[in-house]
Amino acid sequence: MSNKIGTLFGVSVGTGDPELITVKALRILQNTKIIAFPAGINGRLGVAQRIIESYLQPHQQILPLCFPYTFSEEMLNQAWHRVSLEVWEYLKNGEDVAFACEGDISFFSTFTYLALTVEKLYPDVKIERIAGVSSPMASASALGLPLTIQGEKLVVLPTVYSLKQFEEALDWGDTIVLMKVASVYDQVWQILAQRNLLDRAYVVEKATTDEEKVYHGLHDYPHLKLSYFSIVIVFVNRDNRK
Incomplete structure (x- = not known):
């Protein structure tokens, strides 16, 4: 295990038009090896993945994360825990992870729950949030x-x-x-x-x-x-x- 813990970036990618990504968000996306995002449903690309796919390079590794569409608090908590462990496997070895999120990462965002869970499980982790268009x-x-x-x-x-x-x-x-x-x-x-x-x-x-x-x-x-x-x-x- 590396002594350095990677940074988890919450990257806002806007509402659909790829040109609504900020310059800062684009820089982080293109300079981070591990790119995570909510997985799509039924084999389809997720919204965030569709927005950013033209910006990604062959050497980057994509990490689709599965989040259930449910109101069950128990199922949601289990899902947050599971995906946090997936992300931690990279962070603990010094790899940064950029989580691409539709809209803005602070506005009714999937990233909020991921970040809160990662922080709870691993208090030393560094998290950066990149604002965007909601x-x-x-x-x-x-x-x-x-x-x-x-x-x-x-x-x-x-x-x-x-x-x-x-x-x-x-x-x-x-x-x-x-x-x-x-x-x-x-x-x-x-x-x-x-x-x-x-x-x-x-x-x-x-x-x-x-x-x-x-x-x-x-x-x-x-x-x-x-x-x-x-x-x-x-x-x-x-x-x-x-």
């Missing part, structure tokens, strides 16, 4: 609208956990961003309809990717079948119609 900012750009103006209050909610908080936020927030909205979209639509806010609500699906879809105003979309990478933005007190 989906609310990318989605606002796709809409061609500012996310906030002057004193507007921004509220971000993981909707699948927070429908009640969503209703409360509509009473005091100015811009409401709803993450993880796909499974509860119909309920969100009903709340917006009751508040007469459908014309001030927008859906952006797979922002900045080749599959991006944008819905301006939701009157005609009560039952959208959305992918996991979809968000709703509501401008509660702003009329963006021209």
